[in-house]
Amino acid sequence: MSSLSNPIAIATTPAALRTLVPYCTAAVAPLLIPEKLAGEVAQYAATGLQSQYYPGSLREALGKRWGQHDGFVFALATGAVVRLIAPLLQDKTTDPAVVVVDEAGQFAISLCGGHQRGADALAREVSQYLQATPVLTGSANQLHLPALDLLGQPWGWNRGSGNWTAVSSAIARGEAVQVIQEAGADLWRRALPPDHPFQFDGSEESDPAREIRPAPQGRVWISPIQREFPPEAGLPQVQWHPRVLWVGVGCERGTSQALIDWGIRTVCQSHHLALGAIAGLASLDLKADEVGLVNLGRDRNWPLRCFTAETLQQIAVPNPSAVVEQAVGTPSVAEAAAIAAAAIPLGPHLSSVPTLPNDSHPPTPLCVTKQVMRHPDYPGAVTLAIAQAEQEYVGRPGHLALVGTGPGSLAQITPAAQAAIAQADVVIGYALYIDLIRPLLRPGQIVEALPITQEQQRAERAIVLAHRGLSVAVISSGDCGIYAMAGLVLETLQAQGWDGKTPEVTSYPGISALQAAAARVGAPLMHDFCAISLSDLLTPWPVIEKRLQAAAEADFVIALYNPKSQKRTEQIAIAQSYFAQHRAPDTPVAIVRAAYRPDEQIILTTVAEMLAQPIDMVTTVIIGNRSTVLYQGKLITPRGYSVRP
Secondary structure: OOOOOOEEEEEOOHHHHHHHHHHHHHHOOOEEEEHHHHHHHHHHHHHOOOEEEEOOOHHHHHHHHOOOOOEEEEEOOHHHHHHHHHHHOOOOOOOOEEEEEOOOOOEEEEEEOOOOOOHHHHHHHHHHHHOOEEEOOOHHHHOOOOOHHHOOHHHOOEEEEEOHHHHHHHHHOOOOEEEEEOOOOOHHHHHOOOOOOEEEOOOOOOOOOOOOOOOOOOEEEEOOEOOOOOOOOOOOEEEEEOOOEEEEEEEOOOOOHHHHHHHHHHHHHHOOEOHHHEEEEEEEHHHOOOHHHHHHHHHHOOOEEEEOHHHHHOOOOOOOOHHHHHHHOOOOOHHHHHHHHHHOOOOOOOOOOOOOOOOOOOOOOEEEEEEEEEEOOEEEEEEEEEEEOOOOOOOOOOEEEEEEOEOOOHHHOOHHHHHHHHHOOEEEEEHHHHHHOHHHOOOOOEEEEEOOOOHHHHHHHHHHHHHOOOEEEEEEOEOOOOOOHHHHHHHHHHHOOOOOOOOEEEEEOOOOHHHHHHHHHEEOOOOOEEEEEOOOOOOOHHHHHHHHHHHHHOOOEEEEEOOOOOOOOHHHHHHHHHHHHHOOOOOEEEEEEOOOOOOOEEEEEEOOOHHHOOOOOOEEEEEOOOOOEEEOOEEEOOOOHHHOO
């Protein structure tokens, strides 16, 4: 799927159409073409290509669709695109993303809306599917920094007021910019290059490596506080608002949406809190169908968390009320609900009546205690309180991409897998595999490289981040579902009671080690074959031994994974003994180390001589069956076509 919600691609020639088909089919984006090319799309019917046709001029067709799509991908000359879109451009914050691809599909140019509208991300995405080079001209890309106006997007932060152009310009010039973060995740700092221009928290002690700190030329606030920046202020400033505030609401039945909305705006203004920092609303379960409350949450995109009276009773509040307790069974609604909502584990999809964790004894993180609000134009009253959560509410379901990166060469990674890596907020994997795909990473991505023995930790970490609403790519070499991370991630989700929906899980297969090794030595897998790992870390050796003997007796072509390590040297010898019992001594064997990588080594030998060859953990060993032959340096296992009647 596309990184944008509703992109469209445009081609005007048969060559341009052919170039855009891989992107359109993979991203499920429609392709707009002139009516005269209708006959050209028939050959792509099996790909699921969605085509739309326009009569007359492209200029007219584009004008009709300009406000209907958030991204346009043109396979057209750049000058022609500029002339087409010039009359339609209004504001960089609202205009759609525009990407231009040459007819040969060699380059994907981010033309308009690079940062705020996602054209840079779209150009990267298109380039992955077309195997093209993305052309990004924004200064942040050259500095390997996340764009300032995109910094908080992965975390669901809302962009506040300030002089964004001036602060972004200071960053582009490499000048010092102070960052004062009072809320929200700070993982984004891990993605910064060593020579980044940011000064955190304005403290000398926070950055001992920089003995002399230049005066900042800009400031970034990351906070739930709404700050005012007077025009005469000398230092340009901007603010991001993490969604950490939960508004507890108590009201009479039938209270209007207007009163609740006015009350929240008034309370936030008087306490200098940003509306953009509000995560959602919280109340008693009896209010789950309160029309004004429900409609306000819908219109403001604020989720509503409702709790039972029994849950709210357990929470100590500064202003309990005996009258409220007599009426609804709990001495507090607004204060207790705000505290309870702020204490709930994060996740965009919640049951209508959530409960606190069993071990939860929330403190009193109220930044606004109970306020009773009345307005002369609205009957009734609304009671409000606001609590601050430790972590922000991202506001979207997380996604786990289980990605197979193939044998190690970038050219062997599928376009879909490359796109999944490029689009992810976070990339997690074994350090060696991260290094192999580093050219696919983009500025601002959080990359967590863990040691080879920490597979369970990788799976758990990926799930935690996905539950927070992030898009997480878990990478494995070869195929993610063969001796790799896909199974472990799914097992861990199963143990946690995963509902099968949140987070969403998608697997992107890769070329497995046995496929890569086989391709380098001929066609040894043309008949029935099996794969067996000789590592006994997760499988008892007697079980492995039984499988080796059965496969040898059954005359399978056998691919051995993890054949030998520095400490584990006997297993390969035992395996060879089984093959020697059931295969001729001259049965071909391929020993392939680091297939498709710069240090690749290929040895063709026999069952009798295989133990004399160098074998280690990054080696795949393929043992032929009784029919496998070595011919002109290639292993061939006959399929039987020549003897078929």
